Amino acid sequence: MGGGAAGFFGAIACAEANPRLTVYLIEKTGKLLSKVRISGGGRCNVTHAADTPAQLVAHYPRGAKQLKEPFRQFDAQATIRWFAQRGVALKTEPDGRMFPVTDSSETIAQCLLDAARQAGVHILTHTQPEQIDPLPDGGFRLRLTGSHATDLTVDRLLIATGGAPKADQYEWLRQLGHTIAAPVPSLFTFNVPDSPLRELPGVSVPRARVRVAGEKLEYEGPVLVTHWGVSGPAVLKLSAWGARRLHELSYQSTALINWIPEHTEATLRTWLHEYREQSGRKLVVSNPIFGLPQRLWRTLTEQAGIGPEVRWNELPAKPQNRLIEALLNTALPVRGKTTYKDEFVTCGGVMLGEIDMKTMESRRVPGLHFAGEVLDIDGITGGFNFQAAWTTGYLAGRAMAAAAE
Known part of the structure; x- marks a missing residue:
């Protein structure tokens, strides 16, 4: 759930790791990858040049300690390789920020859209779950409203809905059993x-x-x-x-x-x-x-x-x-x-102590995974928030695929 950077990366990782799976990406609006498109003044600051996880985690006011292990599995160098394998080269600016050589965020957005479609991800826009019910034997039933209104049963669910400025916007996650660090603005x-x-x-x-x-x-x-x-x-x-x-x-x-x-x-x-x-x-x-x-x-x-x-x-x-x-x-x-411009970053979200950071799976609700800014993770400017989205999305997607085997 969520048509942003983390949601796309998670869906792609899951579908590519296990092509037999049916993977849905659900976005409540008609806009996909909206923050990717506006990032960096329309250039998209994809990540930050860093050789080690230790260099990366130094730039996260929230989540630094917990991100060490995820960054060992998928770091900035892995991000560079991921995009390079799909025909998108990145360049490094003097301050360490990394952008596509085209200097266009559309390059990154189109790469993600193409990768999702090639992997067979079913993208449902103008659609959102009115209700999420964990099933007694595992999995979830989603009551979808909007353009694709239906009841959908899934084995695994990834929440990548981004940060929200108000505490009551996290109430549905509290109802699923999670504790929320109160959201306040950052950057x-x-x-x-x-x-x-x-x-x-x-x-x-x-x-x-x-x-x-x-x-x-x-x-x-x-x-x-x-x-x-x-x-x-x-x-x-x-x-x-x-x-x-x-x-x-x-x-x-x-x-x-x-x-x-x-x-x-x-x-x-x-x-x-x-x-x-x-x-x-x-x-x-x-x-x-x-x-x-x-x-x-x-x-x-x-x-x-x-x-x-x-x-x-x-x-x-x-x-x-x-x-x-x-x-x-x-x-x-x-x-x-x-x-700052049109970019909104939230300090707060799902408490990391309730998440297995190796798989991004909830410790409270089996089969429920999280990625991106919905978590209590945020970085400073320079590509760090996107890197956290790529990493957590990738780990969640791979773990979901592995669990289905």
């Missing part, structure tokens, strides 16, 4: 309506450190100033690691940005002392340092009270102190969040 940007940077949308810094005041939450990476606040990989990844704590704070906090994370206050003061001796005649406002964008530098210097005519060797101590504070700790009053 979001910060809304800063009173931002001191509000006149700088589009300005980006390739390396900055973002932290939440009063919390043990920080992340370093590219930062992008937006119309509504701040975004970029550093903010998104920080939101993933801090998903539950930021939810507890009702998304009200103070974000502190260090635009030059290679420096502390002590090293920055030493650097500025030397710079003033060498470049004292330069105007402060019109000569950015550390490669910072001109618009950002101008804003920081103006907020420090430095006029356009001030030279470095004329800069008084108090404005310099304010500039140092702005460089190391620009304070942004965060008042809410915004979903």
